[in-house]
Amino acid sequence: MREARPENLGERFGDPGGPDPGEATSSAASASIMRERAAQELSPEMGRMGAEDPSTALPDEPQLAPAYYATQARGWRRDIWALLHPPYTAWHLSYVLIGAGLAPGIDVVRLAATLVAFFLAVGVSAHALDELRGRPLQTSVPATGLWAAAIIGLVGAVALGFAGVSALGVGLLPFIAAGVLFVFAYNLELLGGRLHGDFWFALSWGAFPVLTAYFAQTGRISIGSVAAAAAAYALAFGQRALSTPARQLRRKTRSVTGTLTRSDGSEQALDEPALLHPLESALRAFSWGVVLLGLGLVATKLLG
Template identity: 75%
Template sequence: MPEALAPAYYTAVGRGWRRDVWALLHPPYTAWHLSYVVIGASLAPKLSTFRLGATLVAFFLAVGIAAHALDELNGRPLRTSIPSWVLKAAGAIGLAGAVAIGLAGLPLLGWSLLPFIALGVLFVYAYNLELLGGRMHGDFWFALSWGAFPLLTAYFAQTGSISLGAVAAAASAFALSFGQRALSTPARNLRRKTRSVSGVITLNDGSTARLEEATILKPLETALRAFSWGVVAIAIALLSSRLL
């Protein structure tokens, strides 16, 4: 496999602060998981755009900035040149900002919001830093913390309660996120950990095709692209139906 292969399909090979910041934000995946926030809020009987905006900012700070900064700090998977102290500061400030927004919501939602805040902090640290021996850095925990949790939190932020419909939608977000990781894990391994790929596929008619990294990566990353923007489109559709 060529050494110049980028560590992710949405970032470029090479260096530079613009490239590093773009890679660190993981735009398609961040948009994907923020869409669960929009979906959860849009399911509420009464939609508050103020609460939705606050929830989106909180999850962007926690997921888009803090979680991704800590993930890059843990082994440099994106090969950025961002100083470690900057990543640590981004992780701390991003998570502190998310927690502050959550605490500001206590007068509106009461103490029942605290478990959501605590779980959010736990998920960011335990998943991205692979604490507890990496036990929370797997498919199940990813789907729970990046899929079901944002949707349920957004619904709760609107209503102060959890409905059966919200739980069903969270199960859908869990399933989609579980599938996302099933696709992204082998794609990441190919881009970041594989030196070479070789082999031949022999079809029933006797024809053959060479097995190369592009052969394996293309269906994985085509699906990831489609699913990421598909979920964003669903979120936009639901929100538009509530506001327009």
């Protein structure tokens, strides 16, 4: 009488165990088959479709730098330079020069204090807070370092503002409060992002510096300063209209393909550099132009 063999776990669930008819019986072949079955059980979809053909995978596209003034290099010098956004910071500080240049006379100490305050608030604090949201400039500065820069920069700007209250009176307090609100609400997209958009950007970093600088010189607001602030608003709005698609191309676009066919039949290939060139050429020109305009106004008042 043949002795009954106890069922193992595989037989209990319908797998007779051992090789199927026609299968190799060597230990190596059995191990290979077992591994294949295990892979199919763990991933039925892969078992049916097979591994992805490497030839069908999209190749990695060369990435552009996150900004035309921020290289793809790594290091603390590059990170600090990128975080300061030199062309844009200089552009917005120029609105301070324009506002002060509209005053009948320029107090150099007040102008210097206003420039430093806006540099700390915009160039340091606002840009550090902006980098905390998703690392758009791809820096390696720790979050604690960015928070420290943001707080120290804003505290320094507010301290300079309060120092000016003794000379200009409480009329300067609304400007200080508005500056703090703009830095936090815009860059951290508070209030559901209601203060983060083209309108608020142009108001806070275009019109606001002009009015603040003029008030810091004269202790009042004039019709001329309001008109100049409106011009700064328009320039900042235009800056945003150019920089937004440029950022999209540099930071959120994998590839661009296409052809521009002109009316004479000639063609031009479209890619990221072709689309970026007119946008960033205009941004470079405007940044230098506004800086020189501000310097010219101040130099005229100081040097005659």
